[in-house]
Amino acid sequence: MEWTDGTYRISTDKSLLSIDRICEFLAQSYWANQRTREKIELSIQNSICYGVYRDGQQIGFARAVTDLATFFWIGDVYIDEAFRGQGLGKKLIQCIVESAELQGLTGVLATNDAHGLYEQYGFVKDPVRYMRRQARPV
Template sequence: MEITWNQFVISDNKERLDVDAIKGFLSRSYWANKRPEERTLRAIQNSACYGVYEGRKQVGFARVVTDYATMFYLCDVFIDEDYRGMGIGKKLVESLITCEEYKDLVGLLGTKDAHELYKQYDFEHDTERYMRRMPDYVRNMARN
């Protein structure tokens, strides 16, 4: 996938990913700021990844974990602070949920602060049906 929008390009080409920029993005996030670097690298290797670029500079990122048949999990969505408020996050999410690979699949995600963004794309709260399992290392990170 490669979508040009204004001066930005959204691409699923992993060779374009700026892993240092992604690590920087995630180190500033509330959900992954304590994630060990090796886990981030493994997550990138084993997920569908999408970068947002202005020229050669990566300004956004998202990962999708999926079986391509029934569901996808959207995660690690991040737009560089200097580029927020320009509609880039909206365009990134819209591009992902409408692409052929995901448009007919159940979508899942977790967010603490972007509910209104995702509601625009038909994501709904469903706290009564879903459970999660937290491995010890994640529980320990939350305590520190």
């Protein structure tokens, strides 16, 4: 998947990803600030990843975990603070939900603060159906 508007680019080409930048992004997040670099690298290997770039510099990231048959889960959505407010988060989510490999699949995600963003792309709150099991340290 590739999208560009001349200034910004969103791509699923993993060779473009900057692991250092992604680690910086996730260290600033409330959901992944305790993840090790090794876990981040493994999560990237096992996901469809979306990098957001400006002039070759990575300024955003998200990933989709999927079985490619029934569902996908969106996680680790992050836009560098210096580039927020320009619609890049919206474009990133649009690119994910419109990706050919995710068509016809049920999408899920978890968020503490961005419900309005995801609702614009068809996601609805469902506090009744979903359960969670917290990972135990290994």
